[in-house]
Amino acid sequence: MALLCAISCLNLSAFAIAGDMKDASSTSSKQNTIEIxxxxxxxQTITVKSGEKITWTNRDEEPHTVVSVEKQxxxxxxxxxxxxxxxxxxxxxxxxxxxxxxxxxxxxIVVVKS
Amino acid sequence: xxxxxxHDHEHDGIDRRGFLQCMAWAGTGLLWxxxxxxxxxxxxxxxxxxxxxxPATDLSFLQIxxxxxxxxxxxxxxxxxxxxxxxxxINAMPSPPSFLIHTGDITQLSKPEEFDTFDxxxxxxxxxxxxxxxxxxxxxxxxxxxxxERYLKRVEAKGSGWYSFNKNGVHFIGLVxxxxxQAGGLGxxxxxxxxxxEADVKNLGTSTPIVxxxxxxxxxxxxxxxxxxxxxxxxxxxxxxxxxxxxxxxHIHQVLQKVEGNVTFHTAMSTAFPQPAPGTAPSPGxxxxxxxxxxxxxxxxxxxxxxxxxxLAVVDSDLS
Numbered sequence: 001m002a003l004l005c006a007i008s009c010l011n012l013s014a015f016a017i018a019g020d021m022k023d024a025s026s027t028s029s030k031q032n033t034i035e036i037x038x039x040x041x042x043x044q045t046i047t048v049k050s051g052e053k054i055t056w057t058n059r060d061e062e063p064h065t066v067v068s069v070e071k072q073x074x075x076x077x078x079x080x081x082x083x084x085x086x087x088x089x090x091x092x093x094x095x096x097x098x099x100x101x102x103x104x105x106x107x108x109i110v111v112v113k114s
Numbered sequence: 115x116x117x118x119x120x121h122d123h124e125h126d127g128i129d130r131r132g133f134l135q136c137m138a139w140a141g142t143g144l145l146w147x148x149x150x151x152x153x154x155x156x157x158x159x160x161x162x163x164x165x166x167x168x169p170a171t172d173l174s175f176l177q178i179x180x181x182x183x184x185x186x187x188x189x190x191x192x193x194x195x196x197x198x199x200x201x202x203x204i205n206a207m208p209s210p211p212s213f214l215i216h217t218g219d220i221t222q223l224s225k226p227e228e229f230d231t232f233d234x235x236x237x238x239x240x241x242x243x244x245x246x247x248x249x250x251x252x253x254x255x256x257x258x259x260x261x262x263e264r265y266l267k268r269v270e271a272k273g274s275g276w277y278s279f280n281k282n283g284v285h286f287i288g289l290v291x292x293x294x295x296q297a298g299g300l301g302x303x304x305x306x307x308x309x310x311x312e313a314d315v316k317n318l319g320t321s322t323p324i325v326x327x328x329x330x331x332x333x334x335x336x337x338x339x340x341x342x343x344x345x346x347x348x349x350x351x352x353x354x355x356x357x358x359x360x361x362x363x364x365h366i367h368q369v370l371q372k373v374e375g376n377v378t379f380h381t382a383m384s385t386a387f388p389q390p391a392p393g394t395a396p397s398p399g400x401x402x403x404x405x406x407x408x409x410x411x412x413x414x415x416x417x418x419x420x421x422x423x424x425x426l427a428v429v430d431s432d433l434s
Contacts, residue, residue: 038397039339061187061400063223063254069297078223078254081187098297101250104340106297 031055032089034107036064036079036099041107048089049114055086064105069096173282176204176211176241177327177415179364180384182251183232184222189387189400190408193222194231199433200385200414201239210241211416212281217364217382218249218292218329220265224256229264243268248275249329249365250292258293276307278314284419285318287311289328291343301330301343301365308345312352323358323419323426331363333372333379336392341366350377360417360426366398368411369430380428383413410434 030052035042037059048054058064058079066085067075072095076085089111099105181197190196204211221228236244246265248258262275269277269288278287289311291301303311315324326332332349334342343349353359359377367389372379388401388411395401403411413432420427 039399040397060397061185061189063251065254067297080223096297100295101254102340103295103297103299104338 033057035059036105039064039099039102039105041097041099041105044106045108045110047110047112050089050092050111051114052089053086054089054109055084057084058082063101064099065101066097067100069098069106075100171282172419172421173284174209174211174416174418175213175215175281177215177217177362177364177382177417178204178385179217179382179415180219180249180367180386181216181232182219182222182384182386183235184225184228185386185400187400189402193386194235196409196412196433197232197385198235198238199409200412201235203414203431203433205238205240212241213243213245214239214241215286215288215327215362216244216246217327217362218247219251219364219384219386220246220249220261222251224252224254224260226260229260233264245269245279245286245288245327247288247328248290248292250295253293258290272310273306276310282419284323284325285315287314287324287326289326289332289349291328291330291332291346296344299344300334300337300340301328301346303328303343303345303349308348308352311349315352315356318356320355321357323360324353324356325360325362325417325426326353327362329363330365331370331379331381332361333374335366335370335381339392339398341392341398353377358424358426360428362415362417362428366392367401369413369415371428376424378425378428380415382415383411383430383432385412385414385433388412 032046032048032052032054034046034054034056036056039060046054056066058081061081063078063080065076065078073087078101079085089109092111092113095109095111097107178200182193183197185193220232248261252258252261258274266275269279271277274290274293276288276290278285289303289307291303294304295302330343331341332343332346357376361377361379363381366381367384367387368381368391369383370381388403389398390401410432413430416429416431418427
């Protein structure tokens with residue numbers, strides 16, 4: 001059940017940062033993963049190429065969210081244990097985000113040109 | 115009664131709250147005549163000294179917190195059962211509390227079915243009057259809309275759901291500090307709520323006992339884990355002049371108490387699962403303990419106000 005749920009979350013929540021949407025199939029298929037564990041995003045800072053996907057997985061027994069500080073990408077819903085959230089990196093730049101449930105949890109995405 | 119009214123004339127005139135309270139007193143005629151003489155003789159001295167409108171009388175109520183209905187992980191696979199045990203304890207009290215206060219995290223994931231389960235189980239509680247404030251788990255995806263629709267029916271809530279009410283001369287204030295949280299920050303009340311609070315207590319006499327309840331602690335317990343409220347100092351500033359302030363919080367699933375001047379801060383146990391003491395674990399996630407130990411770390415909090423005593427008595431009892 002957990003696996004099915006994760007897959008459905010992944011499908012529903014894939015979209016692009018900052019409106020600079022790119023067709024994921026035409027770009028690198030590299031997966032950038034961020035674990036949410038012990039109330040922290042790991043790695044806290046991730047550097048990705050424009051067009052690459054970024055996937056968060058919640059490994060805590062506590063729900064967490066992924067919310068752009070500057071509202072540059074759509075926020076995730078509350079992720080329960082083992083649920084995932086995926087976005088596709090858009091325009092180059094630095095994007096900060098946090099967990100709106102536990103705002104001490106912050107992270108940074110650096111998007112560089114592909 | 116004329117003593118109160120003449121006293122009132124020396125101050126800013128009777129307000130709506132005071133008027134309604136007087137009417138409530140008038141409505142409880144039996145209580146008034148049986149115990150009124152004693153109450154009046156005791157409170158008139160306080161009234162003269164502190165500008166109090168109304169006497170405070172003995173009162174007991176109960177705080178429950180962090181029921182997390184829907185949580186089913188190792189730390190407690192049946193939080194509904196432990197919540198039921200807590201209600202059984204309330205039902206078994208020789209003198210039932212006047213009402214309950216739930217200090218948030220009713221549910222684990224804000225799901226309608228979790229709220230349904232909570233409401234269904236709560237029906238078994240003999241004490242029917244319950245006042246709520248939301249936890250962050252109750253407002254996860256809709257900014258608290260569902261929570262507000264269900265749990266604020268019997269109060270005149272403002273803004274995102276804050277309110278106040280009076281019981282037996284004690285002024286209760288329910289605050290919301292789990293919404294619109296800022297990156298990197300703690301719990302937050304926000305300007306609109308703080309302005310409301312300032313106005314809400316403005317005309318109260320300094321001897322009015324105040325009880326403030328909110329989910330996240332209104333004192334800085336452990337900021338590294340987000341256990342505090344960024345603008346709580348401002349809120350407490352409006353309450354400094356009062357002789358008795360009791361602050362009741364949840365969120366951290368353990369009892370911690372601090373007394374600062376006339377203010378007593380207290381956090382309650384959860385009915386679902388314990389959390390680690392500040393800084394003793396990599397994160398504040400659910401604390402797994404041996405099954406036989408679990409109920410000794412869950413519990414509820416009984417609060418009693420005795421007329422003539424400044425501080426309210428706050429007593430915790432576990433579910434073992």
